[in-house]
Amino acid sequence: MKSALFNKIRDLIKKSIEDPSFFTSNAVGIMRGTCYLIYYNYLKRNIKIGFPFIVHAKVRIIGPGTVSLGKGCRVMKNAFKGLTIITLSTNAKVVIGDKCFLGGITIRSFGTVEIGDKTMTAISLIQDSFIINYDKLNDKTKQRLPASKRISIGMNVWLAEGSFVMNDTTIGDDSVLSSGSWCHDAAYHDYVLIMGNPARSAIPIEKLLRLKGEL
Amino acid sequence: MREFLALLRGRIFIFSCNLTGKNVKIGRGLRMYKRMKIFGEGSVVIGENCSVCGIRGDSSQYTCLETLSPAAVIQIGNNAALYAARLAARFKIVIGDKVLIEEAGIMDTDFHSIARDRQAPVSETEDKCRVMVGNRVCLGARSSVLKGTTIGDDVIVAPGSIVTISVKPGCTVAGNPAKYLTSA
Numbered sequence: 001m002k003s004a005l006f007n008k009i010r011d012l013i014k015k016s017i018e019d020p021s022f023f024t025s026n027a028v029g030i031m032r033g034t035c036y037l038i039y040y041n042y043l044k045r046n047i048k049i050g051f052p053f054i055v056h057a058k059v060r061i062i063g064p065g066t067v068s069l070g071k072g073c074r075v076m077k078n079a080f081k082g083l084t085i086i087t088l089s090t091n092a093k094v095v096i097g098d099k100c101f102l103g104g105i106t107i108r109s110f111g112t113v114e115i116g117d118k119t120m121t122a123i124s125l126i127q128d129s130f131i132i133n134y135d136k137l138n139d140k141t142k143q144r145l146p147a148s149k150r151i152s153i154g155m156n157v158w159l160a161e162g163s164f165v166m167n168d169t170t171i172g173d174d175s176v177l178s179s180g181s182w183c184h185d186a187a188y189h190d191y192v193l194i195m196g197n198p199a200r201s202a203i204p205i206e207k208l209l210r211l212k213g214e215l
Numbered sequence: 216m217r218e219f220l221a222l223l224r225g226r227i228f229i230f231s232c233n234l235t236g237k238n239v240k241i242g243r244g245l246r247m248y249k250r251m252k253i254f255g256e257g258s259v260v261i262g263e264n265c266s267v268c269g270i271r272g273d274s275s276q277y278t279c280l281e282t283l284s285p286a287a288v289i290q291i292g293n294n295a296a297l298y299a300a301r302l303a304a305r306f307k308i309v310i311g312d313k314v315l316i317e318e319a320g321i322m323d324t325d326f327h328s329i330a331r332d333r334q335a336p337v338s339e340t341e342d343k344c345r346v347m348v349g350n351r352v353c354l355g356a357r358s359s360v361l362k363g364t365t366i367g368d369d370v371i372v373a374p375g376s377i378v379t380i381s382v383k384p385g386c387t388v389a390g391n392p393a394k395y396l397t398s399a
Contacts, residue, residue, distance in 0.1 A: 060272045084272040106272070130373050130387075131353045133268075133298055137315050145371065164357075164375040182375050182390065197375065197391040 029054040029074070049073075050098070057082030057103070065092025065109070070100065070117065078103030078122055088132060097155065105159070108132055110148040116155035116173065124159045124177075126151060128167040146185070154190065164197075176205065221246040221266070241265075242293065249299070250277045257282025257304065262293035262312070270299045270318050270356075283324065292350070300354075306341040311350035311368070319354040319372075321346055323362045349384065 016023035033053035040047040040061060047061055050071035057077045061067055065087025073096065075083045081104040085094055092109045096102070097117035104123035107113055111128050128148040151165055154173035159165070164182040171177065172190035182197040192202035209215040225245030232239045232253070239253055242263030249269030253259055259280055267278050276299040280289055283305040291297075292312035300316035302308055305324035310316075323346045328336040344362040352366055355374035360366065367384030377391040387396040 062272055086272050125357060125374065127356065127374060130355050130371060131315060131317060132356070133296065133315060133317060134353065137296060137313065137353075166374065180391070182373075184373070184389070198389055198394070198396075 025056070026054065029056050032056075033075075055082070059083045061085045063087030063092065064090045065094065067094045069096045070098035072099040074099075074101050076101055076103035081106075081123060088129075109151075111167075112150045112152075114150075114152040116153060116157065118156045119153060119159070120157075121159045122161040122163075122179075124161070124163040124165070126153075126165045130166070174205075175202070217248070218246065221248050225267075251280070251297075252277065253280045255282030255287065256285040257287030257289070260288070260290045262291060262295065264293055265291065265295045265297065268296065268298045273299075276318065283326075305339070305344070307345040308348075309346070310348045311352065313351045314348060314354075315352075316354045318356040320359040321348070321354075322359070325362065 030052055033055040036055055036059050037049045037051060037053045040049055046066040048068040050069060052072055053069070054074045057075055057080065059075055059082050063086050067085055067087065083102045084106045086108045087094060088108060089110050091111065093112045094107055094109055096115045097119065099118050100115065101120040103121060105121040106125050108127045113126060113128065128151055130145050134145060146167060149168035151167065151169050153165070153171045154175065156174045157171055158176045160177060160179040162180045163177045166184035168185045169183050170187040172188055172192065174191040175188060176193050178193060178195045180197055181195055181199050183194060183199040186199065188194055188202050191205050193205050193208060194202045206215065224247040228247055228251065229241045229245060232241065237253065238256065238258040241261045244264040245261070246266040249267060251267045259282065270276050278297045278299055279301045281303045282289060283303065287304040288307045289302055289304045290308065291310045292314065294313045295310065296315045298317040301320040303322040308321055308323055323344045324339060325336050327333045346360060346362065347365045349366055349368035349370065351368055352370045354360070354372045357374055358372050358376045360378045364378055365381040366378065367382055369385045370382050371387045372378060373387065373389035373396065376389045376393045378388065378393045380393065382388050386398050388394065389396045
């Protein structure tokens, strides 16, 4: 255990000597992230961010709900849009696991949103209601909106660019949400590829790999 | 206080529009929480008691109304709420009362032809391309309404959908191209 850690540190030092920009970008990211961490953990209520928090783009966490980010999350520069989390009610709860790569994602929630460890995101939208500002409208439409329900995303999921996750969706571990896909009111198994707007039935990735001859 | 400032900002906006001689008519009681820009030579008509807001957490987006020709018309009814809406008209866009538009776009032209020179499209006419949106319609985030569509009353357009066909009243549509999720 100790030697593994020692090797990791040695590799990092080696890499930073070879490529100084690697070292500077990471150092700036950690410093920026620590500033955000201090601001949100100690000056804002109901927000907890784990250390280390590496940030290369803007982070905005707004609203009265509770938000918790795990250890070792990174906010990447994805089309210059950082991480945006907006909680729209006091019952809202956003839980993000450890070591996530969060770039360009926007989360707007009235209820519970859970994201597992090691999840990668691009410019995608997670929203648990169709219309957010519906309550502010004076005269409501005749039909009711679908109720905002829990969204849960498993471990090691990849949300590709332009994907939408709407209310009442469950995505299993190791799955991939392809770019431009849209899912609502569905539960998906582990290790599947989800495609389409609106999403059709998911394809197991093992089957795809076997067809390609990679397995 | 916030309401008062928004009303004041709306008054100032109406006054500045009159001062610059734009072809803009805005009813009473406009509330501006975030900025709005109106481009072009066409006419813009906005009803009474409308509110102009932005998307929370994204300050770079704002409401933008653009007319691409002097004959173009954008007409918005009373009590509309525009949350970072983007409208671009070459012919005519008519929006009803009590409409909520949220980070979505409406356009009645393709801007360019698909021919190799990419000039303005030739075959577009007003009858084919005008967009009509009914009363009490909600447009979700990152959705867009394309040319030649008519959206009925009480319709909800889900986030991320591209509306290319006309929608019956009282339905919910989603997807690219938009399909009916629930029918009336």
